[in-house]
Amino acid sequence: MTHINVLDPSASPLDYYGYELRRYREAAELTQKQLGAVINYTGSLVGQIETARKLPTAEFSERVDVALGTGGLLTRLLGLVLRSQLPAWFQQVAELEARASEIYVFQPQLVHGLLQTEGYARAVLGVVDQSDLDNRTAARMARQRILEKEKPPVLWAVLGETVLRQEIGGTEVMRNQLAHLLSFESNSRVHIQVLPFKVGAHAGLPGSFDLFRFASDPAIVYSEGYEAGHPSANPDEFGARSLRYDHLQAAALSIQDSAELIRRTMEERYGEQHEVA
Known part of the structure; x- marks a missing residue:
């Protein structure tokens, strides 16, 4: 039996x-x-x-x-x-993403999870721990379903230029990842800016953070360390971080110039001719 x-x-x-x-x-x-x-x-x-x-x-x-x-x-x-498959400390963030009407993210080192391809996500998640990688990758990709809702949130991402040049997962994974970023060019609710190296010192040097705004709930600022996240609804903290974000957006390339830098980096650094060389 x-x-x-x-x-x-x-x-x-x-x-x-x-x-x-x-x-x-x-x-x-x-x-x-x-x-x-x-x-x-x-x-x-x-x-x-x-x-x-x-x-x-x-x-x-x-x-x-x-x-x-x-x-x-x-x-x-x-x-x-x-x-439920996300780390316990991150589940609250996924809930915030699902409820938010506006999301503002700053990532100096990595493509943000809401914008990652499956190959890129697998490479990031598998660096230290290969266990249950299929399920953990699927859980991360599932977060992106919020961008397909009938009324998705407005997502604004400022990414450091390092994000484009740090080779995660190999040449093909990076080429696909940058192409995915470019796929949002005509999306009226997803905006991507790149903070170029030439800016030098900037308001985001202390590290990455996210801002969440909701239709009827208090706004929340979120930052994280290696194994823990720190959401806060303190209006003073949110205000201070929101001001930093304003400075980051002002220092970053325009949306159009950012797309051009992404496209140029994809072709020059991860293009087919680069692979042959």
Whole structure:
């Protein structure tokens, strides 16, 4: 007799998702293999998700919701499931990103998580810890779904020039990452500026930070260290950091000039001719 893992639906959002998936599948009198055939996935994958060993995706959730007539339950659960896979100290930030009407980020060293490609994210997350890398990468990429909402937040990013030149994950990963940044050129709600080396000393020297504004809640400033984050709703702290952000935006290249620098760096540093050389 095949052993069936018994999930505790209260253990985690992922366990609850798996429990509900199995419950609806069994109510439909389908095996894992049969459900997989209906939604064009393997029965093995269905089993891994049911037993909380693998994260579901948006496409998987949507297909199962239709196939099993769940009324959209699994798709609604997905955001909670994916946020639960983030480090505990970062889950609050993901919630802030999901609720914010305006997000302002400053990153002198790395592409911000909301703008990373999958390859870049994997390279960053896997530097020290390779464990569970697929799920951790999926959780990071899921944060970007806020940019696809019917009314997404306004996202303004100031990135240090180092971000363009620090080779993370190899030439191809960087070329794809810079191309991804350029893909936002015509997006009226995502704006990217580059703070060039020639600026010298600037208001962001103490490090990266994010600013969140909400429709009806107090604004929040967020900064982080290696293993901890520090959100604050103190209006004096927010005001001081907001002033720094104003200075950073003023010192950075315009959106158009930033795109040109990104494009030039992509071609000269990570282009096909660079690989051959």
